[in-house]
Amino acid sequence: MSQPMTVAEVTALLNVTPKYVVKLIRDGKLRASLDANGTHTVASKDAEGYRLKARRRGRKALEELARESQEVGLYDEQR
Template sequence: MSVEQVAKMLNVSPAYVVALIRDGKLPASANANGTHTVEREDAEAYRLEARRRGRKALEELARVSQEAGIYDKQK
């Protein structure tokens, strides 16, 4: 997949995809002119892991909010 295709799949910018590749968070290969290619399986695995991390963060936010009493009824 091209960087643009991966960006559409992840709903991010192509520049963000390049940053993920540069930071080693998304495996990719580059041809002689520097164009990156990402295997569909790698892009999908990253997407699923990002969703898992997001879900976990929301669960933690809900837990902390409940402990702080944010949802308690006001008298």
């Protein structure tokens, strides 16, 4: 069973701000529950899943940037 995480714990896991975690929740990108006090909790499996997806997106973006940089000759030897 997945343990519930607070926004602060998710913030630490994703290395983002609490405001950004709440935005992810409000935008429906990160599933969360509200307790009786109005505090968000996120299942650890959902937080980890989001972290892995974000990591893959970042890696893909870096690979694309490197490919485009090579195509325009950014790393060619200066003469």
